[in-house]
Amino acid sequence: MKTFNYTYPVNVYFGEGSAKTAFSNELKKYGKKVLLAYGGGSIKKNGIYDEIVSLLKEENKEVIEFNGIMPNPTYKKVQEGVELVKKENIDFILAVGGGSVIDCCKVISSQAVIDEDIWDLEYVHGKFPTEGIPMGAIVTASGTGAEMNGGAVITHEEKNWKGGIFASTADFVVLDPAYTLTVPSMQVLSGAFDTLSHALETYLGNSDQDNVSDDVALAIMKNTVVNMRRLLKDINDEQARSNLMWDSAMAENGILKCGRQTDFQVHQIEHQLGAFTDCNHGQGLAVIQPVYCYHILNDAREKLTRFAQVVFGQKTAEEGLEALQNFIKECHLPTTLPELKSKVEITNDLLKKVADTTNLIKTNPRTLAKEEVYDILLECM
Numbered sequence: 001m002k003t004f005n006y007t008y009p010v011n012v013y014f015g016e017g018s019a020k021t022a023f024s025n026e027l028k029k030y031g032k033k034v035l036l037a038y039g040g041g042s043i044k045k046n047g048i049y050d051e052i053v054s055l056l057k058e059e060n061k062e063v064i065e066f067n068g069i070m071p072n073p074t075y076k077k078v079q080e081g082v083e084l085v086k087k088e089n090i091d092f093i094l095a096v097g098g099g100s101v102i103d104c105c106k107v108i109s110s111q112a113v114i115d116e117d118i119w120d121l122e123y124v125h126g127k128f129p130t131e132g133i134p135m136g137a138i139v140t141a142s143g144t145g146a147e148m149n150g151g152a153v154i155t156h157e158e159k160n161w162k163g164g165i166f167a168s169t170a171d172f173v174v175l176d177p178a179y180t181l182t183v184p185s186m187q188v189l190s191g192a193f194d195t196l197s198h199a200l201e202t203y204l205g206n207s208d209q210d211n212v213s214d215d216v217a218l219a220i221m222k223n224t225v226v227n228m229r230r231l232l233k234d235i236n237d238e239q240a241r242s243n244l245m246w247d248s249a250m251a252e253n254g255i256l257k258c259g260r261q262t263d264f265q266v267h268q269i270e271h272q273l274g275a276f277t278d279c280n281h282g283q284g285l286a287v288i289q290p291v292y293c294y295h296i297l298n299d300a301r302e303k304l305t306r307f308a309q310v311v312f313g314q315k316t317a318e319e320g321l322e323a324l325q326n327f328i329k330e331c332h333l334p335t336t337l338p339e340l341k342s343k344v345e346i347t348n349d350l351l352k353k354v355a356d357t358t359n360l361i362k363t364n365p366r367t368l369a370k371e372e373v374y375d376i377l378l379e380c381m
Ligand code: NZQ
Pocket: 038, 039, 040, 041, 042, 043, 046, 069, 070, 071, 072, 073, 097, 098, 099, 100, 101, 103, 140, 141, 142, 143, 144, 145, 146, 147, 149, 151, 152, 153, 179, 180, 181, 182, 183, 184, 187, 191, 194, 252, 267, 281, 282
């Protein structure tokens, strides 16, 4: 095992009705002015907005709204939020939404207390923020696990770049599976596929033999597949949504990453694909993940064999990858790039740009060359 230091700063409230408990336990610690941040309006249609506003009023909070946070949140939207937080002297940020809203708020929280542009701070000067406006997150669409950590994924449109920004971690989060019941089925399944990919990408990174993180990652993958299959039978199965919500949190709360390295090469490729196309994150992963796994099969044969056995009940690595591909089809997730909803046409030239700007990971079974990333993307066409 590599040396590590593990502390967990997020107070998690799981289960139906837990927003009320969370607010009455947590909100007294903070000042009166709360920024209520959300996305394109789903929370207004499904009643979550009214419920949260009334719970905030019960806690005597003054609510200032910040809405319109888009899927794949942009750096510009972050700056818009920062301006509002400063203008209104916000005491606490409450993110209500999926990974996009939560990530946007994590960076708003950090950027609001530092003068330097956070992208420059991290990517030019190699420094990271240490403080932020306190924040909480209410998850309405699970899968990313964004609520469980301090990393945010942001699209910097001017730089044609989508990637990680190290920012604030939520002080508390609410995971109420009932809040996810109105998420459209494609988003439910692509979100759950994101969870599967997080556990697989962590598992594929270099690690000691027989370490517990590998076994936990396999258990999370197996459980995710079992519950996704339950949803294929009944998309309103609340128990399955609840199980998936905790799978998602478990995959990204850092516990799987203790004492080991991670891969996350597929995520790096997908993020750059997202920078150019604005595609859905989980759907992009569904296309790229199996192609990447075939590509590194001989470098990770032992791990992919265990994956085949534990997650899909198959014998060989090849059979496991075939089962993964069939599972993606079973979920009606896309299997080729042209099936993705993209803001521009996906051409070979565009894929070359994606490949040339993809961050290459050095802790996976084998470091890829940029040409190989391009090959993988061409195979996805
Ligand atoms: O914007 P609204 O109207 O709320 O609609 C959203 C959005 O269109 C909708 N939705 C959310 N809750 C709903 C609902 N619709 C009906 N009922 C509800 N209860 O779902 C759509 C997608 O939301 P989004 O937040 O974009 O999805 P997701 O949670 O998959 O987040 C994706 C973002 O997270 C990043 C991705 O790259 C992407 O930008 N990731 C963040 C990570 C992290 N911070 O740890 C890790 C991941 O690997 C990932 O990269």
